[in-house]
Amino acid sequence: AQSVTQLDSHVSVSEGTPVLLRCNYSSSYSPSLFWYVQHPNKGLQLLLKYTSAATLVKGINGFEAEFKKSETSFHLTKPSAHMSDAAEYFCVVRPNAGKSTFGDGTTLTVKP
Amino acid sequence: DTEVTQTPKHLVMGMTNKKSLKCEQHMGHRAMYWYKQKAKKPPELMFVYSYEKLSINESVPSRFSPECPNSSLLNLHLHALQPEDSALYLCASSQRAGQPQHFGDGTRLSIL
Numbered sequence: 001a002q003s004v005t006q007l008d009s010h011v012s013v014s015e016g017t018p019v020l021l022r023c024n025y026s027s028s029y030s031p032s033l034f035w036y037v038q039h040p041n042k043g044l045q046l047l048l049k050y051t052s053a054a055t056l057v058k059g060i061n062g063f064e065a066e067f068k069k070s071e072t073s074f075h076l077t078k079p080s081a082h083m084s085d086a087a088e089y090f091c092v093v094r095p096n097a098g099k100s101t102f103g104d105g106t107t108l109t110v111k112p
Numbered sequence: 113d114t115e116v117t118q119t120p121k122h123l124v125m126g127m128t129n130k131k132s133l134k135c136e137q138h139m140g141h142r143a144m145y146w147y148k149q150k151a152k153k154p155p156e157l158m159f160v161y162s163y164e165k166l167s168i169n170e171s172v173p174s175r176f177s178p179e180c181p182n183s184s185l186l187n188l189h190l191h192a193l194q195p196e197d198s199a200l201y202l203c204a205s206s207q208r209a210g211q212p213q214h215f216g217d218g219t220r221l222s223i224l
Contacts, residue, residue, distance in 0.1 A: 034212060036215075041217070041218075041220075042217050042218075043116070043202055043204075043215030043216050043217045043218055044155070044202070044204075044213075044215040045215070046212050046213070046214070049212050090154055090155075094210060099157070099168070100157070100210075102154035102155060103154065104153070104154055105152075105153070105154055
C-alpha cells in the first residue's frame with residue numbers, strides 16, 4: 001500500500017522569501033516521487049522527479065526537493081518566491097511499475 | 113504551450129446528449145491517460161492506454177467510453193452524463209506507462 005500526505009493545504013509567503021512545501025509518503029517499495037504544479041485553468045506541469053539517483057533533485061523554475069528515506073519525506077523548496085509561483089502543487093508517489101498516488105495538494109499564495 | 117492538446121476547452125451538455133473529448137500528442141509517447149479533476153481536488157485516474165490498448169479502467173461508469181484510434185490520439189466518449197460528472201477532464205501522456213506524464217490543459221465539462 002502507498003500513500004502521500006501533503007502536510008499543508010495552504011502556504012502563504014511574501015515575494016522574495018523562501019518557499020517550503022512539505023510532503024511525506026509511505027510505500028512498500030522504493031518509490032519514484034514527483035512534484036507537479038497546476039496554475040489556474042491549466043493542466044499539471046512536472047516540476048521535478050526522484051527516481052533513486054541523487055537525493056537532492058533540481059527542477060524547473062528554481063525549485064528543488066530532497067528525498068529523505070529515513071524521514072519518508074520529499075519536501076519542495078525554492079530560495080526566493082516569485083508572484084508567478086502562485087499555484088496548486090501536488091506531490092505524487094509511484095512504487096516501482098505501480099500506479100501513481102496524488103497528494104491532496106498545497107495552494108501556494110505569494111504576497112507582493 | 114502544452115505538447116498535449118485537448119479539445120474542446122469548454123463543453124456544456126445536457127444529460128441526454130452524446131459528445132466526445134479529444135486529446136492529441138505528437139511526442140511519440142505510447143501511454144495515454146484520462147483523469148477527472150473536481151475543484152480543489154487532485155486528479156483522479158480514469159483510464160490508462162498502453163500501446164493503444166486499454167490497460168487500466170478505474171471502475172469508471174459505462175457512460176464514459178474511452179477510445180484510442182492510434183498512438184497519437186485519445187478520445188473520451190460521453191453519453192447520458194449526470195450533473196456530478198461536471199469537472200475538468202485532463203489528458204496526459206508518457207513515454208511508457210508509469211513514467212512522468214505530460215498533461216494537457218483539460219476540458220472543462222458542465223452537465224446541465
